[in-house]
Amino acid sequence: MAIQLTNRSVVASNKVQSFSERMYLPAIVKGMMITFSHLFKKTPTLKYPEQKRQYAPVYRGQHVLKRDENGAERCTSCGMCAVACPAEAITMESGERKKGEEGLYREEKYATKYEINMLRCIFCGLCEEACPKEAIFLTDRIVDTEYERGDFIYGKDKLVEKIDKRIDVSIRETLEVAEFKKIPGTKHNTMYDGKAIDKKKH
Numbered sequence: 001m002a003i004q005l006t007n008r009s010v011v012a013s014n015k016v017q018s019f020s021e022r023m024y025l026p027a028i029v030k031g032m033m034i035t036f037s038h039l040f041k042k043t044p045t046l047k048y049p050e051q052k053r054q055y056a057p058v059y060r061g062q063h064v065l066k067r068d069e070n071g072a073e074r075c076t077s078c079g080m081c082a083v084a085c086p087a088e089a090i091t092m093e094s095g096e097r098k099k100g101e102e103g104l105y106r107e108e109k110y111a112t113k114y115e116i117n118m119l120r121c122i123f124c125g126l127c128e129e130a131c132p133k134e135a136i137f138l139t140d141r142i143v144d145t146e147y148e149r150g151d152f153i154y155g156k157d158k159l160v161e162k163i164d165k166r167i168d169v170s171i172r173e174t175l176e177v178a179e180f181k182k183i184p185g186t187k188h189n190t191m192y193d194g195k196a197i198d199k200k201k202h
């Protein structure tokens with residue numbers, strides 16, 4: 001006995017086609033009517049990049065390596081982000097800050113090379129969570145399309161924010177994180193102030 005899985009099955013017919021059916025005119029008219037009916041419907045697509053969709057506040061896009069309030073790079077090349085990355089998308093090389101470079105790098109150690117492979121990245125945000133220096137954040141920017149695979153490996157030239165074009169990352173900051181930063185002693189993202197710490201000790 002044949003089992004009927006759905007009620008959408010159609011029994012094939014051997015009926016001889018009429019003249020109009022053989023001309024395919026009714027089928028063509030029917031098809032054209034469907035096409036024309038779509039001309040007056042609201043299109044679900046957007047003319048990107050002129051038009052952009054509004055993203056959710058939690059959207060995670062292209063990373064930024066932040067500078068501190070004085071313009072020095074926050075990243076101290078500790079490697080925590082690379083260890084946390086499940087896609088193994090982050091690589092870096094460390095260097096030691098030289099005398100006179102205090103304005104460029106916030107700490108004694110910094111990343112001479114920092115790369116993210118955007119083809120490997122799954123935009124999970126774990127690098128951001130792992131960073132103890134609030135140096136790396138994901139933003140609402142979209143990673144550009146490229147023709148070459150190698151162009152998807154973003155170096156410091158694309159990742160470090162421009163000194164005169166800062167990127168606001170507070171949009172994705174949750175209330176809990178904002179409150180946490182107000183607790184004295186947890187402000188690891190401010191400049192190291194040895195004198196202030198010495199005062200606290202005495």
Ligand code: SF4
Binds near residue numbers: 081084122
């Ligand atoms: S967002 Fe996730 S996958 Fe992408 S670099 Fe960061 S940790 Fe790796």
Ligand code: SF4
Binds near residue numbers: 131132
């Ligand atoms: S971005 Fe943050 S976690 Fe990654 S190496 Fe720099 S300081 Fe460390």
